[in-house]
Amino acid sequence: DAGITQSPRYKITETGRQVTLMCHQTWSHSYMFWYRQDLGHGLRLIYYSAAADITDKGEVPDGYVVSRSKTENFPLTLESATRSQTSVYFCASRAGTSGITDTQYFGPGTRLTVL
Amino acid sequence: EDKVVQSPLSLVVHEGDTVTLNCSYEVTNFRSLLWYKQEKKAPTFLFMLTSSGIEKKSGRLSSILDKKELFSILNITATQTGDSAVYLCAVAPYGGATNKLIFGTGTLLAVQP
Numbered sequence A: 001d002a003g004i005t006q007s008p009r010y011k012i013t014e015t016g017r018q019v020t021l022m023c024h025q026t027w028s029h030s031y032m033f034w035y036r037q038d039l040g041h042g043l044r045l046i047y048y049s050a051a052a053d054i055t056d057k058g059e060v061p062d063g064y065v066v067s068r069s070k071t072e073n074f075p076l077t078l079e080s081a082t083r084s085q086t087s088v089y090f091c092a093s094r095a096g097t098s099g100i101t102d103t104q105y106f107g108p109g110t111r112l113t114v115l
Numbered sequence B: 001e002d003k004v005v006q007s008p009l010s011l012v013v014h015e016g017d018t019v020t021l022n023c024s025y026e027v028t029n030f031r032s033l034l035w036y037k038q039e040k041k042a043p044t045f046l047f048m049l050t051s052s053g054i055e056k057k058s059g060r061l062s063s064i065l066d067k068k069e070l071f072s073i074l075n076i077t078a079t080q081t082g083d084s085a086v087y088l089c090a091v092a093p094y095g096g097a098t099n100k101l102i103f104g105t106g107t108l109l110a111v112q113p
Helices: none
Strands: A004-007 A010-013 A019-025 A031-038 A042-051 A054-057 A064-066 A076-078 A087-094 A110-114 B003-007 B010-014 B019-026 B030-038 B044-049 B056-058 B061-066 B071-076 B085-093 B107-112
Touching: A004 A087, A010 A019, A019 A031, A019 A087, A019 A110, A042 A064, A042 B085, B003 B085, B010 B019, B019 B030, B019 B085, B019 B107, B030 B071, B044 B056, B044 B061, B044 B071, B071 B085
Parallel strands: A010 A110, B010 B107
Antiparallel strands: A004 A019, A019 A076, A031 A042, A031 A087, A042 A054, A064 A076, A087 A110, B003 B019, B019 B071, B030 B044, B030 B085, B056 B061, B061 B071, B085 B107
């Protein structure tokens, strides 16, 4: 399907386990982003990527790792999950720099519960 | 520190009412302001504003930006129950090659029949 997809949509894991959230987009957008959304905090940026093999930290990167070996994929890994990482995770993408194209398009989200 | 503040936090109205949602910001090197609608899923894009005083309109929704006073409003006329959602405001600053968005915490709108 065209657009931006995330998998899994729901995940329950235990403290200390490693878990990877997948994000795939078919638009060939240069920029990709990972956010977490929690009550009272809104959307907070975890990591972002401007292109394949270029990633950088956002506002709340601790405990997360990302990679971007291909333009279309941007996985987010929790190396050792903690209860505080229970959240809804959104992936987003944005086109390149031609003109003002600040609009980000969001995936459907992954609801992660860490027990 | 850059920040985006939305008000009110929540709002309950009846169908047919007109609502105004507010977004104020303190952001270094402002580039654009965006509005999103979030129902029980991903945020969906509504508007992007870059210039003061130019209204963007889509059906019953409209938005305007005031870069001097550093705020934007989102108006919804003749509200319907399908307008019930969280409305998010975000600002994109210049700087680097990232075009990160800084989000407010949102306004929860509930439209009662």
